[in-house]
Amino acid sequence: AAAPAAPAGSALGRTAFVIAVITLAVNLISSIVRLLIYTSNFGYGSAYAIDEAIGVISFFAYLVALVLGIIAARRPGPRLLAGVAIGIAGAGALGMIFSWVGIAFLRFV
Secondary structure (H helix, E strand, C coil): CCCCCCCCHHHHHHHHHHHHHHHHHHHHHHHHHHHHCCCCCCCCHHHHHHHHHHHHHHHHHHHHHHHHHHHHHHHHCHHHHHHHHHHHHHHHHHHHHHHHHHHHHHHHH
């Protein structure tokens, strides 16, 4: 007999989990590399532009992972990876929003 097919929520939850973890890893690695770039001869303006691009792309990747995780959690089937994806993506997106708001307030002070 053939094995039963995995529920649709499982694949979607796995996809959300992978996107969230890769985005988190990119942000963690970029925080370390950022220090090396700012202290090199690469130039502060270029480093700032790269840093902002990584931030914007990461924010949208977190949003995609969050939406996919919520959709997967509402479907029948395993929900563990969807829940982890929701947690990672939600915390990452919220952290980025608070960082951007803090930076905006510092520019006006």
